[in-house]
Amino acid sequence: MVKIVKTAILLLLLVVLPSMSHPAEIYKWVDKDGSANFTDDLSKVPPEYRDQVKKEEVKDSPKPQTSTPGPASVEKTKEEKDAQGRGEEYWREVVRPWKKQLKQAEEDYKNTNYKIEDALEAVKGRYLSKTQINFKRAEVEKLMEERGTYEAKMKEANERLAKIAKEAEEAKANPAWLQ
Numbered sequence: 001m002v003k004i005v006k007t008a009i010l011l012l013l014l015v016v017l018p019s020m021s022h023p024a025e026i027y028k029w030v031d032k033d034g035s036a037n038f039t040d041d042l043s044k045v046p047p048e049y050r051d052q053v054k055k056e057e058v059k060d061s062p063k064p065q066t067s068t069p070g071p072a073s074v075e076k077t078k079e080e081k082d083a084q085g086r087g088e089e090y091w092r093e094v095v096r097p098w099k100k101q102l103k104q105a106e107e108d109y110k111n112t113n114y115k116i117e118d119a120l121e122a123v124k125g126r127y128l129s130k131t132q133i134n135f136k137r138a139e140v141e142k143l144m145e146e147r148g149t150y151e152a153k154m155k156e157a158n159e160r161l162a163k164i165a166k167e168a169e170e171a172k173a174n175p176a177w178l179q
Helices: 002-021 047-052 071-077 088-124 130-168
Strands: 024-030 035-040 054-058
Touching: 024 047, 088 130
Parallel strands: none
Antiparallel strands: 024 035, 024 054
């Protein structure tokens, strides 16, 4: 009888223990907006992102014993909202495209300035024909015009971000949500 009980316990342990330590597979990818996405089903990953999926294994960790939260701790877990009932996610989504436009315009502006400097440096101290001078002048004018479009995009993004900040302030939204 004791041998049967020991055999039953051993079989039970052999069945239960491997399933307890089996890690979960999580698939992670970053979409075109820079948002990280996670799923446990590879077929749920959009086809255009499957080549960049990173597979992560998550092992269960022992769960600490916790007491049932009281009313004070329940209050802390509620999502904070502004006066119109909109939360952090809403405000982050509102500012995201404008921040992205500003960052891109600043980078393009800086690169265009480098190109202008390079074009002007190329003619310094050199004797050029009238045709070469006119060509360089046209190149610099085109680059300056391009730089002007980036200045306009930076101005537009900054104005829109300022308007959003004012709207958020009026709605009593947490200013950190706009960061």
